Amino acid sequence: MTELILAFALFLALHSIPARPAVRAKLIAHLGHKAYIALYSAASLAVLAWLFHAALDTDYIELWAPAPWQAWITLVFAPIGIFLVLAGLFSPNPYSITFRGASEPEGAIVAVTRHPVLWGFLLWSLSHVAPNGDLRSLLVFGGFALFSAGGLLMLERRAQKRMAAQWAERSQRSSIIPFATVMNGRVRLRWDVPMAAALGLSSIIVAWLLAGGHARLFAAEPLALASPGF
DSSP: OHHHHHHHHHHHHHTTTTTSHHHHHHHHHHHOHHHHHHHHHHHHHHHHHHHHHHHHHSOOOBSSOOOHHHHHHHHHHHHHHHHHHHHHHHSOOSSSOOSSOTTSOOOGGGGTOSOHHHHHHHHHHHHTTTTOOBHHHHHHHHHHHHHHHHHHHHHHHHHHHHHGGGHHHHGGGOOSSTTHHHHTTSSOOOOOHHHHHHHHHHHHHHHHIIIIIHHHHHSOOHHHHTSTTO
């Protein structure tokens, strides 16, 4: 459990300290935008791998019994979460997390929500809580969910402060709640290259996970868990 706590603490630090505008600006000025993104992405993946390794090495303490319907929550919502994360990272977005430059025109995914990466991470993490009824999974996925929800509010406040007088007009083109501006008729859904790339890559990832990748990584087969005979 100690290793799990340390890994999660490092995860929080890595995604909190460099995310501060002043710190991020200094790192980008020193490294360059592309190098910063590459190094940050590599570090994030390494810490995430350590976090899951530590979780799998932690003693299993059951909190509730697994059931097939719980696994279907993950099968339905986790792919949506993966797509939102990728679409958000690939698309220009002046409001939130992205690999693209802030000066580029807003990507189509911004019409869905200003914070697709965090919403995707939130959906992915929450959808993994129900079928993993043990303490270590609740701590990991519940912690991810709380981190994502807090990040939504933090980035919303930062965007509002950064855009200042432009906020009232620009924020009408998107919303913090997914599809809110679409449903009230302020914007129309559209499609662009980053969203198409995200859909293609997320489809490949999900197919690989269902074909045995998830079992190799985490010793759990999602389709088997969703079977009534499990």
